[in-house]
Amino acid sequence: MSPEQIPLREKILQLKRERRAIILAHNYQRDEVQEIADFTGDSLELSRTAASLDCDVIVFAGVHFMAESASILCPDKTVLLPEAEAGCPMADMIRVGSPREVIMAYPGFPDPPPLVFPTHFSLEALKRQYPAAPVIAYVNTSAEVKAASDVCCTSANVVQIVESLPDAVVISVPDRNLSAWAQRHTTKKVISWDGYCHVHQRAEPRDLERARHAYPHALVMAHPECRLEVLEMADHVTSTSGMLRFAKASSAKEFVVGTELGLLYRLRRENPGKTFYPLREDMVCPDMKKTTLESIFRALRDTRHVIRVPEEIRVRAKKALDRMLSIR
Numbered sequence: 001m002s003p004e005q006i007p008l009r010e011k012i013l014q015l016k017r018e019r020r021a022i023i024l025a026h027n028y029q030r031d032e033v034q035e036i037a038d039f040t041g042d043s044l045e046l047s048r049t050a051a052s053l054d055c056d057v058i059v060f061a062g063v064h065f066m067a068e069s070a071s072i073l074c075p076d077k078t079v080l081l082p083e084a085e086a087g088c089p090m091a092d093m094i095r096v097g098s099p100r101e102v103i104m105a106y107p108g109f110p111d112p113p114p115l116v117f118p119t120h121f122s123l124e125a126l127k128r129q130y131p132a133a134p135v136i137a138y139v140n141t142s143a144e145v146k147a148a149s150d151v152c153c154t155s156a157n158v159v160q161i162v163e164s165l166p167d168a169v170v171i172s173v174p175d176r177n178l179s180a181w182a183q184r185h186t187t188k189k190v191i192s193w194d195g196y197c198h199v200h201q202r203a204e205p206r207d208l209e210r211a212r213h214a215y216p217h218a219l220v221m222a223h224p225e226c227r228l229e230v231l232e233m234a235d236h237v238t239s240t241s242g243m244l245r246f247a248k249a250s251s252a253k254e255f256v257v258g259t260e261l262g263l264l265y266r267l268r269r270e271n272p273g274k275t276f277y278p279l280r281e282d283m284v285c286p287d288m289k290k291t292t293l294e295s296i297f298r299a300l301r302d303t304r305h306v307i308r309v310p311e312e313i314r315v316r317a318k319k320a321l322d323r324m325l326s327i328r
């Protein structure tokens with residue numbers, strides 16, 4: 001945290017006490033945001049934490065679907081998303097019933113090229129095609145998609161969730177890479193949506209080859225949102241907090257990190273004797289970086305932006321989240 005940020009930090013801490021607020025931050029948040037948070041974690045840890053908190057206000061330093069999940073799980077608490085525009089492009093790639101073109105248009109992030117889903121496609125249409133198959137919704141989805149699904153999953157538990165279902169055929173939305181990873185570890189048939197995370201999609205096998213050449217003693221960790229070709233070349237595939245656990249437990253001293261660069265903050269802080277290299281320097285999620293200390297301060301001072309889900313959707317979405325959280 002820079003010296004100019006210290007007075008702001010004090011103001012946030014005071015407001016936090018007055019409002020009985022807790023700050024939750026995802027592992028991809030800016031360093032100074034992670035530093036001020038009460039809990040930092042991956043999507044699964046943050047959902048579990050949100051469900052168990054004793055507070056009046058939750059400030060979610062993350063993206064929209066994360067704050068929405070917290071609000072679904074804790075309807076009696078005020079859930080604030082400091083930056084209203086912090087969304088997840090992958091979560092926006094799927095709609096339940098009103099099919100529409102979804103165009104990726106993130107300035108400065110042209111790779112991969114714009115992807116347009118056919119307008120006749122919707123989750124409802126996919127469900128009609130496979131009426132007996134349960135729907136597994138990655139938590140990176142809207143409350144509406146969760147409400148139309150049977151169970152949620154995160155990158156930390158997708159295989160476990162697929163295996164927990166009695167059905168031989170399952171639908172997995174919206175991440176094609178996470179689905180491919182699940183398919184690789186199950187004998188069930190996984191029907192996938194065609195979405196992807198534009199940050200992880202960038203990593204290619206040649207990046208991994210380059211890293212292996214540059215750092216021959218390093219172990220390569222990759223997030224399951226990466227392409228399957230990349231995952232198959234990695235030494236360990238896991239969620240962001242899974243990477244933290246792996247790096248801590250490993251006797252290796254060097255690691256290549258195949259995920260969003262925000263994770264480097266905790267990896268380095270928690271493992272001072274080890275060295276971490278990004279798989280690519282441009283694996284940066286612009287939405288995760290929107291939240292700043294300023295916006296957290298404004299969120300607490302002005303009670304903004306309150307995230308609430310219509311009750312009818314919330315109750316159904318909570319069922320899918322609860323079912324995931326009940327599977328240990």
Ligand code: 13P
Pocket residue numbers: 027041042043044088140154155156197223225238239240241
């Ligand atoms: P995890 O921290 O759950 O691995 O999630 C990664 C992600 O992309 C969140 O948006």
Ligand code: SF4
Pocket residue numbers: 063087088089090091140197198199200225260285286287288
């Ligand atoms: Fe969405 Fe990818 Fe950003 Fe996570 S890193 S919020 S999946 S775009």
